[in-house]
Amino acid sequence: MVLISILAGSKSDEGVYQKAVDVLNKEDIPxxxxxxxxxxxxIELDEYVKNSKANVFICVAGLSAALPGVVxxxxxxxxxxxxxxxKLGGLDALxxxxxxPPxxxxxxxxxxxAKNAALLAIRILKAK
Structure with missing residues (x-):
């Protein structure tokens, strides 16, 4: 059973999303x-989100950083x-x-x- 889904816009973001992976592995969170x-x-993203059994999504994105909002x-x-x-020290993505929008x-x-994202996701799961 998957509890958290980590989505990244690019393999080049591995240095960032790996921090979330490490936390979730350490805490034994699926x-x-x-x-x-x-x-x-x-289209693939739309299908994935629609069919995902995850309770929380962590979306790692740079540049225009559209991924979290789209999800x-x-x-x-x-x-x-x-x-x-x-780029721009990440301020553009932030x-x-x-x-x-509302x-x-x-x-x-x-x-x-991403480490804090994983810790926040775990807190969200515990709040249920």
Missing amino acids: FELKILSAHRNP ASKTQKPVIGVPVSA LSIVQM GVPVACVGIDS
């Missing part, structure tokens, strides 16, 4: 990791965005994630802070 870009794999628009489950410091909530942790 998760799965998928590389799905909101821009390059929109949040397709589910009622909690979504945590992790901005990646790909602002993209925190500026979601009705599309996304929690956001610090730039490159």
Whole structure:
């Protein structure tokens, strides 16, 4: 049973999402990791989110950082965005994630802070 889904827009984000993987492995939390870009794999992403049994999504994204918002628009489950410091020190990604429109909530942790995203996801699971 998968409790948390980690989604990354690109394999190049591995240095960031690996921090969440490490926390979830250490805490023995069932998760799965998928590389799905909101821009390059929109149909596959839509199908994945619609069919996922995960209770929480962690979305790691840089640059335009569309992934967390797109995922949040397709589910009622909690979504945590992790901005990646790909350009502009990650400020572009951070602002993209925190500026979601009304009705599309996304929690956001610090730039490159996938460890905190995993810890927040665990707290969300424990709150149920």
